[in-house]
Amino acid sequence: MRVRLAAISALVLVSAGCGLSSGQPESVADKETLVIGVKQDQPGLGLRKGSKYEGFDVDVAAYVAGKLGVQNVRYVTAPSAKRESMLQAGTVDLIFASYSVTPERKTKVDFAGPYYVAHQDTLIRSSDTTIHNVRDLRGKKLCEVAGSNSWRRVKEERKVAVNLVAGASYSDCIDQLREKTVDAVSTDDLILAGFAGQDDSIKIINAPFTDERYGVGVKKGDVAGCEAVNKAITEMYQDGTAEKLLKKWFGPTGLKVTLSVPQFEGCG
Amino acid sequence: MTVAPVSPAPQNAAPATMAATGPPLTLPPGPPSDERTPRRRTVPGRVRTLTGVAVVAVALLFGATALAIGNVRDGLQVIGHDAGPQVVATADLYFALSDMDAQIANVLLIGRETSLGKGRQQALTRYDQRRAEASRAVLQAAELTIGDPTEQRTVRSVLDGLGRYERLASQALLLDEQARHPAGPPPQRVIDIYRQATDLMRLDLLPKAYNLTLDSGTIVRETYEEERAAVLTGRILVAVAGLGTLAVLIALQIFLARRFRRVTNPALLLATLATAGLTLAGWLLLSQEADDLRMAKENGFNSVLSLSRARAIGNTMHGDQSRYLLDPGRADTYEQVYLDKSQSVLYTPGGNLDKYYVGVDNAVSAFPDKSDFLGFHGIEANNITLPAQSEAVADVLKGYQRFQQDDRRMRQLALAGQSRQAIAHRMGPLSDSFESYDKSLVGLTGLHGQAFDRAIENGDGSLGGWNLILPGASLLIALLIAAGVWPRLSEYR
Incomplete structure (x- = not known):
């Protein structure tokens, strides 16, 4: 009988385990190491200096990664033409590379943010x-x-x-x-x-005439990860970091920057 | 398979390990004296143990079912009664805010004219009405964000911003009234104030309201996924507990049949049948409930949310049409954001409005045979799950097409320098086609709303009675087991 009870409880545990982790790929919300794709040739946004990258995109990426509780972040160059395939293949986890949200791209990747609407x-x-x-x-x-x-x-x-x-x-x-x-x-x-x-x-001239929504590229289907990034972006605007970063990178240029959180695209 | 028997050999070793007798290994602790009657002590001891296991198994079955039903109740409560409907309320916040700004633009555009559209007074009345709706929706949003400091800060800043917006709007209205200008762009000082107001609305308040809806959608999604997974896991637990109980009960009967030379034990047989029935009913109930939750979330909630967003964006597009006529200095910007928003509602490739109009015409005339467009309407058109939905989608698409055709007409008039005709078109035919498009969108949303309500009602309905059925049936099974075993045990007294 003890054998039977043990068998039953083992079965119960196994089935409970199955029910909870039904083969979902890992979300960026749960990862401990993140590979983030950025630009390498855009002054102010993503610029490679030696082995380091610097710019607004890079600073925003670092803030978001911190809010996600990630310990290790590795930055790599994400060339414009390869951004979707890099996310799909999983060579990068997130992309912060002046990556405009467009309906066509949304069929291939999900977008958190935008973290900024450029014009x-x-x-x-x-x-x-x-x-x-x-x-x-x-x-x-x-x-x-x-x-x-x-x-x-x-x-x-x-x-x-x-x-x-x-x-x-x-x-x-x-x-x-x-x-x-x-x-x-x-x-x-x-x-x-x-x-x-x-x-x-x-x-x-400060006469903007389009909206370019800079989104965060997330692997398609990672709704929890996308929502976690959105929350981090909301907090970045609430705690004044967004203002600080925008002033740091674009303050001396005379550009009128928007200091309130952009309208998100919505996840999934 | 033959097993070397130790003591009185059973005819067949199967089906249960308990039937394979041997030196009593798992007896309840008792004084190991009285060596003359080992067998008499063994049999009632075993009966008692088996009975105890059976009762524990029934308790487990009860517990597993009760737990899973609890998950169902939580899921139905959050999705069907709390967060679900409130999320839709925050979508209304966006709509109300956006329409406030559109009405101000209309009033400024109409100026002192009285013959245009529904007129200045009606626009002002509608502004007040939307203002009241916005306040109510902010309150509901505030309720929903309890426990989430990030979202609470967002709600607070929407509330603050709304106060600032009203101040700017009334300033613009006052200056405009003093100017007593004919229909068309008001004096620059009015435009300057309105720019501050509309920037505050479009760049600050509307994005926050929109993000609130998305945030609350997150609550629903998380609850749904958690509770549904728990219900499905619970269903497995119920099956395991039920089958385990059945196995113990069958073993008990075989044991009794052998020892006491009785073929059947009616009470135990009934207990077995009742367990089988309860397990099956529990399994079916949980499957049904998981299905109802999925229906409510996927065919109801998701679509209602996405269509509410489409409706909210449609309303700001209609406002952008007024702003395009109102503020020539920014006409290019307002036209571009109009195109961007149009493409988020219904996407067809094409970098400028002329190409877009053609794309919309083609997409709409190809529906329902083909629906290769994207955007909110694309998602809806490619996910037909309800009866009458296809017709309703066709209505929406036709309404949208007409709305875009009227938009083209308005811009043609404006570009041709016929600004008065352009304004008359905006306030007359374009306004009508917008309203009929909006109405068809509300109709389609209602269809999904009904599906949502139905699924939640079904879910609530099937749970009815389980408050009694589950404890009643479990108690009955336990009593039947006792009734089946008691007479046998009393033979040993």
Whole structure:
């Protein structure tokens, strides 16, 4: 009888165990080590310096990881084209890499956040007094960066008749702006701010005309992890850390930053 | 299989280990004297032990079932009666706030005109009404966040912000009234104040209200997953306890049949049948309840929440249309956020509004044969689970299409410089098509709401009676066991 009772209780324990851990993959909310994907070439957001990364994205990632109770965080470069596949394959747990939330991406990964809503804005020479908003770009020379969609937003979506001048990268565009071969550079304000902060001869016009929601990439289906990240982001805004970090990285640039928590995308 | 018998060999060694007699190993402790009557002591001792095990097994069955039913009750309570309905209330908060801001924009846009749409007074009345709704919803949200300091801070800051918003809104209204301007953009000083108000609303209050809904949705999801897992585990425990009880009862009967040369023991037989019945009924009940919880969560709650979000976003889109006409300096921004929001409601590829309108036309005309669009409406269109849902979704899609077509017309008029006609279109046909779209959305949400209520009602209904059935049946089984064993034991007195 003791044997039987023992057998019954063993069975009970086993079945209870099965019911609780029914093969769900581990959530980032429960992990002790996290691999986080960031940008390596975006001043102010994610920039690689030696073996370290620095920038707003990196600081936000560190805060969120801390709130999740993670001891070890490892940062890796997440190139734009590989972000979905890295999350799907599990080579990274989270992505903080100026990763805009879009409906297409949402079919492949889940998004916590956004932790910040950036806006497309325009960078001009400080001496220029003719450009106040995107409409004023009509007839002006706008830098067109290969592989970026930002110029389309001006020329195709806003239908402003600009003259496009090719640039190899945003740093190249900034050089051209100083040399007056272009009149304006238009892309996410946080990216522009990274450049404007280093130079008084250029300025942001503070006339945003799009919403770019920077989300946190989470593996599809990890609802608990996504919700935990959202909670951490809420707390980051409540305890003043968001303000501190935004001022740290973008304060000197004259950019108007939003200091209240963004509208989340919703998990799962 | 043959086992070397030690004492009187049983004819067949199976089915229970207890039948294999041998030197008494598991006797209740007693004085090891009286060597003349070892057998007489052994038999009643064994009967007592087996009976004791049987009664403990019945108690376990009772406990397992009671525990699982407790989980069912908790799940139904939280999802069906507490958090579930309250989550929907926080979604109403977003809606009310967003409509407050839209009504202010309308009043400022209409100016001193009286012939446009439903007019200034009605917009103001609706503003007051939404203000009252928002207050009620904040209270409900506050109730829901008890115990979560992060969410409580959010509720508090929504409340603070609402006060600031009202101050700015009344300032804008006052300046606007003094300006007595014709329909169209008010003087810049009015626009400047309104910009502060609408920025506070759109960038600060609405996101927080929206996140509150998501947070409370988390409570429901967590409760659901915990309780449902517990119910399913409980179902296994009930089966194990039930089968264990049956095994003990059968063993007891075999033992009695052998020792006392009686073929059946009617009371024990009844106890066995009652145990089988209780176990089966418990299993079926828990399966049914797990199913009801799933129905309520997945076909009811999830859809209601997602459609409420779609409705809230639709309302801010309608406000963005007024703001687009109201504030030419920001028209580009308001048009862009309108497009972004449209794409979160119904997504088809296309980077600007012209392409989007075409995409919507194509998507809607292909439904219900094809539904390859994303966004809130895409999720709904690809998850048809209720009768009449497909028709209701078709209504919503057609309403949305008309709403977008009227939006196109309004923007064409505005771009052509016919600003008065654009405003008249906004306040007339566009407003009508928005309202009929909104109504169809409410209808579809209602369909899911009914499914939710039905599932919760079913769940509550099936539990009815188990307060009596479970203890009654368990007690009955225990009594039957006693009744079956008592006469045998008394033979030894």
